[in-house]
Amino acid sequence: MDTIADRMAAAYDDAIEDLCGATPKGWYAKRGTARAAVTHAGAPTLNVAYDLSREPDLDSLDAVTTDVARQVETWSIMVRSDADGAVADLAGRHGLRERSELPLLACTAGELALRADEAQRERVRRVGAADSTGELDGLPCVTTRRGGRGRGAVDASTGPCTRHEGTSTVSFSDDVRSAFRRGETDAVVRMSTAEIERARSVGDAAGEVEARYSLARVAIRGGDLTLGEARAREALDVAVRSGDRALEERPRHVLAAVARMAGDLTRARDLYRESIALNETLGRPETVNSETHNLAFCELGLGNLAEARRLFTLSRTRVFRHGWDEFVPYVCVAGAALASAEGDHPRAALMVGLADAAFAALGQVPDPDDAADLAAVRDAAIEALGPAAYAAAQERGGHLDPRTAFDDDH
Incomplete structure (x- = not known):
C-alpha cells in the first residue's frame, strides 16, 4: 500500500536519518522495521525510537528503545496512531507514562513557499575551522535533504537562524571528527582533502591543520604509522608557522600516539607529558585529562x-x-x-x-x-x-x- 500517509512516514524517516547524519553527535540505527534516532537535543521528539509501519515489530522496537534510552535523558517512542495501543505496555516497561498525538503536516513540493532567492543564497557560506561561534542571527538557514533514496521530495527552504546560549555553529572540525568516530573513513578523506584546498586558498591555518590531522588519523587507523606520522608533522609545521600554539595541540597528540603504537613508550611518555603541559597552558582541562589517560597507558606498557x-x-x-x-x-x-x-x-x-x-x-x-x-x-x-x-x-x-x-x- 502506498497511501499519502505511507509516503509521509517514509519522508519523515528520510528526514530524521539526514538530521542525525548532519548532527555532530547524531546516531541512527535500524532493526527490522524499527528505527532509533538520537540527536542529543533536549527535545523528546528528536531522540526517538519509532516504527512507522502499520504493524510494528515490537521486539525490534523494544531493542532500539533500550539503545535510545541509555544515550539520552529526554526521549520518546513513536508509532502511527492506528498501532499505538500495542505499544503502551512496551512504553510503560521503559518508564514512559505520558502519551500524546503528534501531527505530521505535509504539502507537495510545488506548494512550498519558503525558498531561498538568489540574494539569500549568496549570504550562505561554509563555516571553516577557523570560525568560532560566529554571529548567525538574521542569516538565512538553508536546509536540504540528501538525494538518492527516491522517496518523497523536500526542496531547500529558509528561515531565520537564532543563536542561543550554549550552541555553536557546525564547523568542518565538528563534521570530520564526527565522521571519523563513526568509522566513515572515505568521508573523512574526501572532506579533509577538500578542506586543505579551501583552507590554503584563503590562508586558514586552523582549517588546514585540522584537515591534515584528520588524514593522519585515517592513516594510523589503516595501520600505516609512517604515513600517519608524516601527515601529523605536516600539520604541525603549518601550526608552528601560524604562530598560534593552540593549533599545535592535535598534531602533537598524534605524534605521541604514533610513538606509543610503535612501541617507543619512553618517547611517547615524554611527548604526552609535553602535551599535558601545553594544554594546561591553553586552559583545556578536558584535553589535559585525555592526555593523562594516554600517559597512563604508557606507564602500563x-x-x-x-x-x-x-x-x-x-x-x-x-x-x-x-x-x-x-x-x-x-x-x-x-x-x-x-x-x-x-x-x-x-x-x-x-x-x-x-x-x-x-x-x-x-x-x-x-x-x-x-x-x-x-x-x-x-x-x-x-x-x-x-x-x-x-x-x-x-x-x-x-x-x-x-x-x-x-x-x-x-
Whole structure:
C-alpha cells in the first residue's frame, strides 16, 4: 500500500536519518522495521525510537528503545496512531507514562513557499575551522535533504537562524571528527582533502591543520604509522608557522600516539607529558585529562602498574565528575587494559563488553590506539578463559553501568 500517509512516514524517516547524519553527535540505527534516532537535543521528539509501519515489530522496537534510552535523558517512542495501543505496555516497561498525538503536516513540493532567492543564497557560506561561534542571527538557514533514496521530495527552504546560549555553529572540525568516530573513513578523506584546498586558498591555518590531522588519523587507523606520522608533522609545521600554539595541540597528540603504537613508550611518555603541559597552558582541562589517560597507558606498557592505576583513576574521576560523556568509553578501555595487565582476565572481558556498549551508545568506534589496546585485551582473555567463557563475560559486561562498574576498584 502506498497511501499519502505511507509516503509521509517514509519522508519523515528520510528526514530524521539526514538530521542525525548532519548532527555532530547524531546516531541512527535500524532493526527490522524499527528505527532509533538520537540527536542529543533536549527535545523528546528528536531522540526517538519509532516504527512507522502499520504493524510494528515490537521486539525490534523494544531493542532500539533500550539503545535510545541509555544515550539520552529526554526521549520518546513513536508509532502511527492506528498501532499505538500495542505499544503502551512496551512504553510503560521503559518508564514512559505520558502519551500524546503528534501531527505530521505535509504539502507537495510545488506548494512550498519558503525558498531561498538568489540574494539569500549568496549570504550562505561554509563555516571553516577557523570560525568560532560566529554571529548567525538574521542569516538565512538553508536546509536540504540528501538525494538518492527516491522517496518523497523536500526542496531547500529558509528561515531565520537564532543563536542561543550554549550552541555553536557546525564547523568542518565538528563534521570530520564526527565522521571519523563513526568509522566513515572515505568521508573523512574526501572532506579533509577538500578542506586543505579551501583552507590554503584563503590562508586558514586552523582549517588546514585540522584537515591534515584528520588524514593522519585515517592513516594510523589503516595501520600505516609512517604515513600517519608524516601527515601529523605536516600539520604541525603549518601550526608552528601560524604562530598560534593552540593549533599545535592535535598534531602533537598524534605524534605521541604514533610513538606509543610503535612501541617507543619512553618517547611517547615524554611527548604526552609535553602535551599535558601545553594544554594546561591553553586552559583545556578536558584535553589535559585525555592526555593523562594516554600517559597512563604508557606507564602500563612500561610495567609501572601502580602509577598507571593512579593516573587511570584520576582520569576516570574527572570524567564522571565533570560529565565528559564522550570519554566514558575510553574509561572502560582503560579498565580492560589494567585488568588484563594485572592478570584478571574475567574482569578484562567484562570491561571489553562495557567498552563496546559505551562506544555503541555514542555511535562511535575507538580511536586507532585504543582499538589496538582492546584487541590485545581480547586476545589475552580468550587465550586465558577460552572462547565460550570470554563471550559470556563480555556479554555480561555490555549490560553494566560504567558509573558503577568501577565501584570495587581500590
